[in-house]
Amino acid sequence: MTGFARYVARRLALMLFVIWAILTIIFVLFKLLPGDPTAIFVDSNFSVEMIERQRALWGLDDPIPVQYARYLGNMALFDFGESFFQNQTVAAILFEKTRNTALMIVPALVISIVLGALIGAIAGWRRGSLMEKTTVVTALFLHSAPSFFVGILALMVFSYQLGWLPPGGMVSLGGPETLWGIVTSGDYWQHLALPCLVLVSREITGPILLLRGSMLEVKGSDFIDILRAKGLPERQIVTHAARNALLPLVTYIAVMTGLLFQGQVLLEIIFAWPGIGRELVVALNDLDYPVAQAALYVMALVTLALNFLADLVYGVIDPRVTYD
Amino acid sequence: MTDTAVRIETSRPRFAKRRPGVVAMLVTALFIAMAAFAPFIAPYGPFDVAYDTDRAVVALSPPGWQNWFGTTNQGMDVFSQFVWGARVALIVGLISALGSVLLGTFVGLVSGYFGGWIDEALMRATDIAFGMPFLPFAMVIISIAEPSLALVILLVIFFLWRTPARVIRAQVLSLKARPFVWAARAAGASDARIIIREILPNVLPLSFLYMAIGVQTGVMLEAALSFLGFGDPNVQSWGIMLNAAFRAGAMRTAWWWVLPPGLALSIFVIAVFMITRAFEDRLNPQLRAI
Numbered sequence: 001m002t003g004f005a006r007y008v009a010r011r012l013a014l015m016l017f018v019i020w021a022i023l024t025i026i027f028v029l030f031k032l033l034p035g036d037p038t039a040i041f042v043d044s045n046f047s048v049e050m051i052e053r054q055r056a057l058w059g060l061d062d063p064i065p066v067q068y069a070r071y072l073g074n075m076a077l078f079d080f081g082e083s084f085f086q087n088q089t090v091a092a093i094l095f096e097k098t099r100n101t102a103l104m105i106v107p108a109l110v111i112s113i114v115l116g117a118l119i120g121a122i123a124g125w126r127r128g129s130l131m132e133k134t135t136v137v138t139a140l141f142l143h144s145a146p147s148f149f150v151g152i153l154a155l156m157v158f159s160y161q162l163g164w165l166p167p168g169g170m171v172s173l174g175g176p177e178t179l180w181g182i183v184t185s186g187d188y189w190q191h192l193a194l195p196c197l198v199l200v201s202r203e204i205t206g207p208i209l210l211l212r213g214s215m216l217e218v219k220g221s222d223f224i225d226i227l228r229a230k231g232l233p234e235r236q237i238v239t240h241a242a243r244n245a246l247l248p249l250v251t252y253i254a255v256m257t258g259l260l261f262q263g264q265v266l267l268e269i270i271f272a273w274p275g276i277g278r279e280l281v282v283a284l285n286d287l288d289y290p291v292a293q294a295a296l297y298v299m300a301l302v303t304l305a306l307n308f309l310a311d312l313v314y315g316v317i318d319p320r321v322t323y324d
Numbered sequence: 325m326t327d328t329a330v331r332i333e334t335s336r337p338r339f340a341k342r343r344p345g346v347v348a349m350l351v352t353a354l355f356i357a358m359a360a361f362a363p364f365i366a367p368y369g370p371f372d373v374a375y376d377t378d379r380a381v382v383a384l385s386p387p388g389w390q391n392w393f394g395t396t397n398q399g400m401d402v403f404s405q406f407v408w409g410a411r412v413a414l415i416v417g418l419i420s421a422l423g424s425v426l427l428g429t430f431v432g433l434v435s436g437y438f439g440g441w442i443d444e445a446l447m448r449a450t451d452i453a454f455g456m457p458f459l460p461f462a463m464v465i466i467s468i469a470e471p472s473l474a475l476v477i478l479l480v481i482f483f484l485w486r487t488p489a490r491v492i493r494a495q496v497l498s499l500k501a502r503p504f505v506w507a508a509r510a511a512g513a514s515d516a517r518i519i520i521r522e523i524l525p526n527v528l529p530l531s532f533l534y535m536a537i538g539v540q541t542g543v544m545l546e547a548a549l550s551f552l553g554f555g556d557p558n559v560q561s562w563g564i565m566l567n568a569a570f571r572a573g574a575m576r577t578a579w580w581w582v583l584p585p586g587l588a589l590s591i592f593v594i595a596v597f598m599i600t601r602a603f604e605d606r607l608n609p610q611l612r613a614i
Contacts, residue, residue, distance in 0.1 A: 017451075018451050018455040021455075022452065022456060025456070029464055032468050033468050140598075141594060143597075144594045144597035144598075145593070145594060146547060146586075146589055146590055146593055148551060149566070149586040149587075149590055152566070152575060152582060152586060155575055156575045156576075262458070262459065265459050265552070266459075266548055266552065269551075270570070277459070277460070280460055280463065280464075281553075284464065292464060292467075296464055299457050300455055303455065303457055304455050307455075
């Protein structure tokens with residue numbers, strides 16, 4: 001096996017181990033939940049026998065190890081059962097909510113990465129200029145400000161005071177439901193504008209600071225001097241430098257996506273965006289445990305998968321990295 | 325040019341570089357004073373309800389002489405809540421930062437120094453901690469137990485220890501291969517003595533850095549959890565104020581209720597972040613060169 005294949009195998013094994021550990025933690029947590037799931041689900045006029053039958057049907061009378069094994073099997077196959085209240089399978093609900101979350105964060109990510117990389121590269125190249133200083137200070141402020149308060153402010157100003165944009169939701173009531181229908185409707189883009197702006201205001205700071213830093217590093221390297229000695233115009237030198245400075249950004253993107261995916265719950269609540277984070281909050285309030293459990297699992301899974309991807313991508317794009 | 329002139333020339337940019345850190349420290353000191361003297365500054369208790377002469381609740385009154393920052397929908401004084409909130413923020417920030425850094429430093433030292441199966445076990449635990457998204461897990465755990473400030477702090481500690489643990493372990497790995505550690509061992513020092521006397525002093529600056537980061541993150545996470553409705557209902561924190569304001573629709577009707585907690589949170593967090601930056605700058609001069 002080559003070094004890289006061994007590295008991938010080790011990372012994969014580690015990820016599977018962590019997934020198993022997290023699944024076990026989730027299992028224990030939901031066993032600790034107060035009350036019996038039947039108590040929430042079952043009507044108070046149900047007789048004791050009916051409750052017993054329901055318990056048996058759900059497998060709640062089986063020994064814990066049997067329940068645990070069945071749970072692991074179900075989770076591995078994404079068979080999350082049925083919601084207590086919504087007449088749908090949990091998998092169907094979560095698939096839709098995850099898609100909605102993606103509909104919020106993907107546009108924000110694209111804008112943040114492209115615009116942020118551009119601004120960062122220019123700032124790094126023009127070290128010491130007023131533009132560079134302003135950019136860095138602004139980025140540091142936006143980076144450390146609590147984004148949910150920025151969201152609240154944006155909502156107060158642009159929706160309630162100025163009335164320019166809708167105050168919440170992903171599409172208006174009775175709007176399109178299919179993915180294609182949503183992205184081609186102007187309604188969705190109007191609803192997206194505010195949360196997207198708030199997300200970009202924070203997420204863009206990462207690429208800006210990263211690109212500025214790596215641009216400074218590249219700027220001092222020998223090949224830039226050679227390009228300059230060759231008499232290349234400044235514009236082309238910048239392009240060459242930027243291409244090399246982009247390397248660290250690629251890994252950062254995967255990590256950033258993971259963080260965004262688990263951190264967007266606040267903005268989903270503020271903007272009433274029907275995503276997976278909001279679904280978890282709603283499910284916990286409604287005591288809809290199958291949904292809450294699976295939502296927790298899916299959110300952890302996405303984060304882990306993206307971190308794994310980040311490790312892989314780094315190995316592929318940077319030939320200087322060795323694995324021994 | 326005289327010697328003095330040269331010195332002034334070179335010292336000016338250094339001061340300019342430090343200025344954000346100094347301002348941030350002053351701002352933080354202000355918050356600390358507010359938290360320490362909250363009973364003297366806040367005109368009312370955090371849950372006191374204001375009544376007018378007809379014994380009616382003064383709900384949602386705009387800022388004025390009686391209530392500097394106005395009142396909430398339940399007739400509570402926003403300014404008082406804002407002041408008391410600093411106390412909660414500092415308690416959460418300091419305790420969770422201290423706890424997580426103690427735990428992280430301990431894990432990092434033991435893991436890095438002893439290596440072998442101890443290292444393996446501790447690092448896999450860190451990997452698991454890194455795989456658990458904070459807000460979702462914290463919300464579920466708080467739903468299982470009762471919401472309380474102590475639980476929030478514990479959860480924040482559990483979330484924060486992982487990064488210092490990894491960073492300090494890496495530092496220890498490099499330190500333990502250096503000659504002064506061999507020398508100590510050759511002189512017959514025990515493992516405990518080497519860790520405490522030789523290695524710990526060299527990782528302490530890192531621990532302090534993570535302590536500052538911990539204060540910032542701890543305050544943010546408490547505010548976020550409280551905003552989502554998972555905070556301790558028996559205290560008045562900025563996050564809980566924002567939650568109440570949000571649920572009452574104050575963003576539409578009562579800006580005076582939303583801005584104080586939100587701005588306090590933002591300014592405090594940004595100030596601590598700037599201190600962290602300044603500290604990082606001193607700790608790692610390479611950053612300054614870039």
